[in-house]
Amino acid sequence: MKNLMILFPTVILTLTTGFSTRAQNQKCLAFSYEIIKNTQGKIQNQAIDENNVYFIKAEVPATCVFETIKIICDTSANGTKASFNWRTNYDKNYEKEYVIRGKKVLITYYPNDRFLYFEFPKD
Numbered sequence: 120m121k122n123l124m125i126l127f128p129t130v131i132l133t134l135t136t137g138f139s140t141r142a143q144n145q146k147c148l149a150f151s152y153e154i155i156k157n158t159q160g161k162i163q164n165q166a167i168d169e170n171n172v173y174f175i176k177a178e179v180p181a182t183c184v185f186e187t188i189k190i191i192c193d194t195s196a197n198g199t200k201a202s203f204n205w206r207t208n209y210d211k212n213y214e215k216e217y218v219i220r221g222k223k224v225l226i227t228y229y230p231n232d233r234f235l236y237f238e239f240p241k242d
Contacts, residue, residue, distance in 0.1 A: 144173070144222075144241060144242075146219050146220050146222075147173070147219050147220075147222055147224050147239045148173075150195060150196070150217070150219050150224060151224065151226075151237040151239075153195045154191055154192055154195050154226070154235065154237075155235065157191045157194075157195065158177075158180075158183050158187070158188060158191055158235065159179070159180055159183065160177040160179040160180070160183075160235060161177060161178050162175060162176070162177050163176045163177060163178050163234070164176040167241050171240060171241045171242055172238055172239070172240055173237075173238065173239050173241045174236070174237070175236070175237040175238075176234055176235075176236050176237075177234065177236075177237075178233055179233050179234070179235055180233070181233060185213060185228060185230060188228055188235070189205055189215075192215065192217075192226060196217045196219075199217050199218060199219055200217070200218045201215060201218070202216035202217070202218060202223060203215065203216060208227065212227050212228060212229050212230070213230070214226065214227040214228070219239075222239050222240055223239060223240075224239040225237070225238045225239070
């Protein structure tokens with residue numbers, strides 16, 4: 120009986136942590152999918168790499184310009200905090216990072232290829 124009393128809190132903690140992590144992932148996925156839908160993009164690829172990072176690559180139509188993408192991303196992030204404002208990375212692509220329930224979602228826009236790229240930790 121004592122073993123069950125010791126084991127029970129551990130099981131509850133494990134289940135609770137697993138569900139909260141899954142809920143965070145669902146929020147990050149929902150945020151990413153909302154942006155893709157609103158830009159009328161099409162998902163080209165999504166995967167989890169060896170470092171447990173979730174990636175989504177979506178093609179956006181040529182009619183969707185960068186200013187529109189910025190507005191859609193900021194509107195979809197309603198009430199969430201941004202780590203930094205839109206900036207140009209070392210490859211001259213645009214990126215911005217949002218914090219969704221404690222997880223950082225990095226969005227990179229590749230204007231030459233017309234792709235939006237999302238990445239965030241799986242766990």
